[in-house]
Amino acid sequence: MIHTDILIIGAGPCGLFTVFEAGLLKMKCHIIDALPQVGGQLSEIYPKKPIYDIPGFPSILAGDLVDNLMKQIEPFHPTFTLGERAESIEKTGDKEYTLTTNKGTVIKAPVIAIAGGLGSFEPRKPPIPNLSNYEDNGVDYMVREPEKYRGKKILIAGGGDSALDWTIELVGIAAEITLIHRRNSFRGALDSVDKVMALAQAGKINLITEAQAVGVVGDDTLTEVVIKQKDGESNIAVDYFIPLFGLTPKLGPIADWGLTIHRSAVEVNTDDYSTNVPGIYAIGDINTYKGKLKLILCGFHEGTMMVQSAFKYIYPDQKLSFKYTTVTGIAGLES
């Protein structure tokens, strides 16, 4: 069981900087994120892209901004639950929420700050009829344990690094590997592409390009995948079908928490970025209000305003006097 003052959902730039502003007010933060690393979109989608509108940085790579934020919040010792998705919340006391992740981690806090960006990143699932019937029964959207596929017939679909890397990795483990891809060329690292081509030439894998998986066949478990090529459809016998098409953000369970949601964004009061549920705030790309701009710098502002309100909510009887870091350093309230 984890106890904290502010439970932040989402380890993107906005969630991370909120730790700093909360720390100045002597409030502790715990951050959860569905991705295994911090940084949100900046780490997952565009780590090597320069950002030009962070005040004070004429240009900074997204990945470097995340590194800097982690360094900036280090003095406040935030704790993290990564690779787990916020699943459900329950009000378990006057000022206490209990949040449970999809892996069963339980966190208690008086205040929840949703800094979920576009939602949690989940595998892209191909639009194949009945595909969901075979999830965990022959269809896997990620490879967790390669040994699972020992001696099995598998079909991997996709053209990126994960499709190529797992194809290479599973040679010698799986009995039969088929890799199918929409185009003739692959977008993965050149080295991986060469390896896959060599494996195909050596007959160690079955490489089918200009093809897409369009159907699944089976009873209780998956038995065949239907693939479509220019000259028609054919069936391939498989034990496992592994579509690897990257990750895409989905709002996910947050939609069921009783918050007012408009177009996949949480409506907030711009006085303090509070939602319609007391003690729950929404900051950054996930919120919406009149004039909303989805900018990192706006998210920083929202997190800053929000922690002031959270302080008053948690400690209604305490006086909060505003301090500049130039006067008190990061000791904030203490001095």
Added chain:
Amino acid sequence: MSKDIIKIKLTDREGEVHELEAPTDMNLNLMEVFKSYELPVEGTCGGMALCASCHCYVNSDHELRAASDEEEDMLDQAFYVEDNSRLSCQIRVTEDIDEISVTLAPVS
């Protein structure tokens, strides 16, 4: 004389046709135009060709700049991809695409 405002025909996912207009002097792309009309295009990555949420089909035979490797890479991660698939964020609003006709791809 160069054209300052071009016309765009967009068919949405319900088959409804929208006649749009867009200025050529604002460095816009099609995804941004669709969003400005509040049409249901996500444009999650903001136009970096790093998601596929603005996937569309180009119906007219306008000669467009060929898709970059980055755009093709993202289309690899999209579904319902056809020969005329493009990411609308990678199509610049210039007079060359006046009267272009595009259809939004299904959400994947």
